[in-house]
Amino acid sequence: MRAKTSAALNRSELEEELRAIGRRRYHDRHPFHELLHNGQLGRGQVQAWALNRFYYQRSIPKKDAALISRADSAELRRVWRQRLADHDGDEPGHGGIARWLNLCAAVGLERRKVESLDGLLPATRFAVDAYVHFVREKSLLEAVASSLTELFAPDIIADRMRGMLAHYDFVSNEAMAYFDRRLTEAPRDVDFALEWVLERAETVEQQESVLDALRFKCDVLWAQLDALYHAYVDPGHIPPGAFAPQDESTDRPRRYR
Numbered sequence: 001m002r003a004k005t006s007a008a009l010n011r012s013e014l015e016e017e018l019r020a021i022g023r024r025r026y027h028d029r030h031p032f033h034e035l036l037h038n039g040q041l042g043r044g045q046v047q048a049w050a051l052n053r054f055y056y057q058r059s060i061p062k063k064d065a066a067l068i069s070r071a072d073s074a075e076l077r078r079v080w081r082q083r084l085a086d087h088d089g090d091e092p093g094h095g096g097i098a099r100w101l102n103l104c105a106a107v108g109l110e111r112r113k114v115e116s117l118d119g120l121l122p123a124t125r126f127a128v129d130a131y132v133h134f135v136r137e138k139s140l141l142e143a144v145a146s147s148l149t150e151l152f153a154p155d156i157i158a159d160r161m162r163g164m165l166a167h168y169d170f171v172s173n174e175a176m177a178y179f180d181r182r183l184t185e186a187p188r189d190v191d192f193a194l195e196w197v198l199e200r201a202e203t204v205e206q207q208e209s210v211l212d213a214l215r216f217k218c219d220v221l222w223a224q225l226d227a228l229y230h231a232y233v234d235p236g237h238i239p240p241g242a243f244a245p246q247d248e249s250t251d252r253p254r255r256y257r
Contacts, residue, residue: 011198014207018194018214022152025218028159030225032233037159039167043108044245045232046168050104051243052124052228054114057100057178059128061087066136067143079192086185096185099178106175107168119243123227131220138213145197145210146217150190157182 009017027033035041036049064083071077089095104114113119135143157179164171173180201207231238238244 006204008202008204009207014198014201014210015194017207017211018148018197019151021211021214021218022149025215025222026149026152026156027218027221027225028152028156030222030229032225032229033156033160035233037163039163041233042245043168043170045228046170047104047107047109047245048232048243049228050100050107051109051114051119052121052224054100054104055117055120055124056128056224057087057097059132061097063132063135066132067140070136070140070143076196083189086181096178096181099181103171103175103178106172107170119241121227121231121242122239124224127220127223127227131217134213134216139209141197141200141206142209142213144193145201145213147193148190148197148210148214149217149221150186151194153186153190154183157186 032049036046041049061084064080064087068077068080068084071080085095087096089098092098101111101114105111131146134146138146161176161179165173165176197210201210231242232245
């Protein structure tokens with residue numbers, strides 16, 4: 001990390017600093033993802049991941065709507081509102097949230113249960129709510145910069161699709177439609193956001209703020225996986241009221257190690 005008293009970076013240097021954050025801190029490096037992508041989780045653990053990730057997916061349009069409401073630029077509003085359509089869909093049953101619910105159904109979760117948020121890990125709620133609050137309260141430059149984790153998304157999405165389709169017989173191409181769509185949506189979104197940030201982060205203070213915003217977003221994603229790992233992998237401490245996977249042979253909560 002460069003010293004905060006350094007001179008302002010040029011565009012290419014700032015972009016490299018942003019990409020370096022992803023190489024060090026993006027959640028593709030988390031051990032939970034290694035287990036998920038390599039087929040080393042049981043169905044119940046995959047269910048826990050899908051259920052908790054739903055809260056993040058459901059909150060993304062709220063985050064994007066908050067950003068749009070603060071934008072004075074008609075261009076920014078026009079471009080950013082495509083994200084709302086991508087997640088909410090133009091009609092019921094379409095969009096990213098609907099596709100995520102289809103994935104939840106494929107892994108054996110009841111839609112009503114998922115949408116109720118019953119069983120959500122407390123840390124998932126705190127982390128996701130912190131992200132929405134960040135976008136509402138920080139500068140518009142920081143809010144846009146926090147979305148730049150999408151720079152690193154295509155690789156992890158491709159790994160996830162290959163790994164889950166290869167290792168889990170309850171996952172199909174149809175179930176993975178959310179990720180298939182994001183392979184084209186995320187690069188489109190981040191091309192605009194990156195250019196927008198690079199044009200406006202000119203001073204040392206502005207550049208430090210966008211780098212910190214991206215670090216914060218990486219922390220939000222990492223914290224969600226930490227919670228899943230602690231609750232469902234090692235040591236397997238599921239908080240009171242949180243989703244408890246059922247052992248197929250005993251129909252009792254299964255303790256994962």
